[in-house]
Amino acid sequence: MTTLLHGKTASGTDDDSGTGAKPPRTRRKAAASRGGNRRYENLAALGFLGPWFLGLALITAGPLMASLYFSFTDYNLIGDHQWVGLENYERMVTDTRLHSALKVTFVYVFVSVPLQLAMALALAMVLDRGLRGLALYRSVYYLPSLLGGSVAVAILWRQVFGANGLINQVLAFFGIQGEGWVSHPDYALGTLVILNVWTFGAPMVIFLAGLRQIPAMYYEAAAVDGASPLRRFWHITIPMLTPIIFFNLVLQIINAFQTFTQAFIVSGGTGGPSDSTLFYTLYLYQRGFGAFDMGYASAMAWLLLMIIGGFTAVNFLASKFWVFYGD
Amino acid sequence: MATKTAAPAPKQQRTRAERTRRLLIHLGLIGFGLIMLYPLLWMLSSSFKPTAEIFREPGLIPWSFTPENYTEGWNALQHPFHRYLLNSAIVVGGAIVGNLIGCSMAAYAFARLEFRGKRLFFAIMLATIMLPIHVVIVPQYILFAQLDWINTFYPLIVPKLLATDAFFIFLMVQFIRGLPRDLDEAARIDGCGHVRIFCQIILPLSMPALATTAIFTFIWTWNDFFSQLIFLTSPDMYTVPVALRTFVDSSSQTSWGPLFAMSVVALGPVFGFFLAGQRYLVKGIATTGIK
Numbered sequence: 001m002t003t004l005l006h007g008k009t010a011s012g013t014d015d016d017s018g019t020g021a022k023p024p025r026t027r028r029k030a031a032a033s034r035g036g037n038r039r040y041e042n043l044a045a046l047g048f049l050g051p052w053f054l055g056l057a058l059i060t061a062g063p064l065m066a067s068l069y070f071s072f073t074d075y076n077l078i079g080d081h082q083w084v085g086l087e088n089y090e091r092m093v094t095d096t097r098l099h100s101a102l103k104v105t106f107v108y109v110f111v112s113v114p115l116q117l118a119m120a121l122a123l124a125m126v127l128d129r130g131l132r133g134l135a136l137y138r139s140v141y142y143l144p145s146l147l148g149g150s151v152a153v154a155i156l157w158r159q160v161f162g163a164n165g166l167i168n169q170v171l172a173f174f175g176i177q178g179e180g181w182v183s184h185p186d187y188a189l190g191t192l193v194i195l196n197v198w199t200f201g202a203p204m205v206i207f208l209a210g211l212r213q214i215p216a217m218y219y220e221a222a223a224v225d226g227a228s229p230l231r232r233f234w235h236i237t238i239p240m241l242t243p244i245i246f247f248n249l250v251l252q253i254i255n256a257f258q259t260f261t262q263a264f265i266v267s268g269g270t271g272g273p274s275d276s277t278l279f280y281t282l283y284l285y286q287r288g289f290g291a292f293d294m295g296y297a298s299a300m301a302w303l304l305l306m307i308i309g310g311f312t313a314v315n316f317l318a319s320k321f322w323v324f325y326g327d
Numbered sequence: 328m329a330t331k332t333a334a335p336a337p338k339q340q341r342t343r344a345e346r347t348r349r350l351l352i353h354l355g356l357i358g359f360g361l362i363m364l365y366p367l368l369w370m371l372s373s374s375f376k377p378t379a380e381i382f383r384e385p386g387l388i389p390w391s392f393t394p395e396n397y398t399e400g401w402n403a404l405q406h407p408f409h410r411y412l413l414n415s416a417i418v419v420g421g422a423i424v425g426n427l428i429g430c431s432m433a434a435y436a437f438a439r440l441e442f443r444g445k446r447l448f449f450a451i452m453l454a455t456i457m458l459p460i461h462v463v464i465v466p467q468y469i470l471f472a473q474l475d476w477i478n479t480f481y482p483l484i485v486p487k488l489l490a491t492d493a494f495f496i497f498l499m500v501q502f503i504r505g506l507p508r509d510l511d512e513a514a515r516i517d518g519c520g521h522v523r524i525f526c527q528i529i530l531p532l533s534m535p536a537l538a539t540t541a542i543f544t545f546i547w548t549w550n551d552f553f554s555q556l557i558f559l560t561s562p563d564m565y566t567v568p569v570a571l572r573t574f575v576d577s578s579s580q581t582s583w584g585p586l587f588a589m590s591v592v593a594l595g596p597v598f599g600f601f602l603a604g605q606r607y608l609v610k611g612i613a614t615t616g617i618k
């Protein structure tokens with residue numbers, strides 16, 4: 001079979017023999033796996049993918065479709081679910097708590113993600129100068145992002161920004177009388193933004209890896225041409241790093257939209273004071289698992305999915321204009 | 328380490344100006360690192376202070392050192408705290424085993440087998456990485472309720488065995504693709520089936536990816552609050568985060584000492600894994616971007 005294929009190409013195209021060094025090998029390989037083993041491979045794949053298929057059907061795709069269905073019903077877990085059409089979605093239009101939850105979440109995403117990424121990039125740039133002790137610094141800055149999502153750190157935050165908390169103790173040292181930050185509607189969300197910025201270590205490590213990929217000769221050439229550090233930053237570092245910036249941006253936005261634990265613990269599950277920390281997911285939890293308003297919670301979940309999907313799509317579309325993939 | 332500054336001026340020339348600059352950068356980095364870690368260190372030290380002292384001063388030294396917060400916190404809830412630690416250990420252990428088995432099997436298929444619909448399934452798998460858990464949690468809850476699994480550890484472990492943490496599949500696919508194909512092709516010529524190739528060649532070579540998966544599964548599951556809050560409803564089954572949460576609710580503002588002590592206990596294992604697995608952690612996150 002292979003000789004047949006080989007003969008065919010040889011007789012058919014004489015002129016591209018210069019580039020034809022590769023084809024015979026790849027053809028032979030492809031033919032071998034395509035030929036006798038195909039059914040066996042399909043069967044083996046079924047075996048190896050079996051658990052994943054089951055999980056997809058029962059835990060992921062099935063529930064995804066079910067929640068779409070439930071979003072058109074009224075369901076409180078106990079009775080039967082009743083088809084109510086678009087009622088849940090119409091209810092969203094007038095649900096003021098939902099509106100404040102959306103606002104809180106958007107503010108959080110739009111403020112904390114850029115700050116977090118700016119911090120991550122700044123530190124990565126400083127650390128990428130061939131300093132001694134890089135590994136240690138990297139670990140120290142990375143640690144908070146491992147702990148940041150935990151209940152324990154949320155508890156810590158509640159105290160640190162509380163009326164008698166660490167921040168106010170430090171402020172008192174300078175003679176300033178502080179607020180009870182987490183219990184003040186104007187500041188409570190800010191404390192959670194700070195918590196998210198504090199976990200900049202994860203994107204920082206990715207930035208560091210990205211900076212390593214930029215060839216040193218670009219900088220050397222620019223230096224020879226007399227480019228200032230700022231120019232080098234804008235014209236070499238940033239463009240070369242855009243794929244990494246994009247990656248971090250998409251990831252952190254998706255993460256930030258799903259924030260739950262911190263808001264739940266800091267506000268004691270209420271989203272207070274005055275709904276100032278009522279994150280979208282927290283409100284969804286309250287509707288679904290506090291009030292067992294499962295239909296409405298499902299509709300909320302689908303709105304969240306559409307928002308996150310929309311953001312991701314816009315990100316990908318916009319990336320065509322600012323993300324550069326070298327060669 | 329100094330790969331990028333490969334061509335600086337001769338060493339003597341890197342004189343005072345450069346040296347003081349570097350010193351200043353180091354000082355800045357150390358100072359900033361201390362500010363970052365200060366809340367954590369302060370919590371650690373506060374957990375050994377009498378509660379009154381916690382409110383009095385922001386310093387790190389527990390002048391009147393007392394381990395009392397730990398004994399008090401340990402017994403403050405319905406069960407002694409080791410009960411919750413044990414529950415968390417079971418959930419985390421099950422999740423790790425589940426992820427290692429389920430995800431590595433799927434990854435082998437995606438990385439090494441040719442089968443019908445491979446590209447489509449791979450795309451679906453990638454898409455599920457981005458799916459927020461909130462979208463599926465309500466039907467999952469209903470499903471598990473019908474199976475009578477609420478208030479058991481099954482909802483937290485079984486899905487892992489079914490490779491629902493697609494992120495780790497992706498991680499392992501990337502890793503396995505980087506392994507030389509010659510090895511398994513040679514084994515295949517020697518008459519090995521896929522099961523043997525998977526178990527005896529791919530898995531042993533994939534140890535770094537498996538370790539990364541295990542470490543991150545540990546940390547994520549240990550820290551996870553949302554699904555444990557939803558699926559575990561009786562204090563007998565509470566894991567550490569859920570137990571801590573009831574602690575916050577039940578205790579008034581005055582018992583910060585015991586609360587901090589148990590928070591320290593809750594963070595301890597993650598910190599331990601962080602120290603032990605740093606190399607894999609940083610490598611894993613640098614190549615894949617997991618948090």
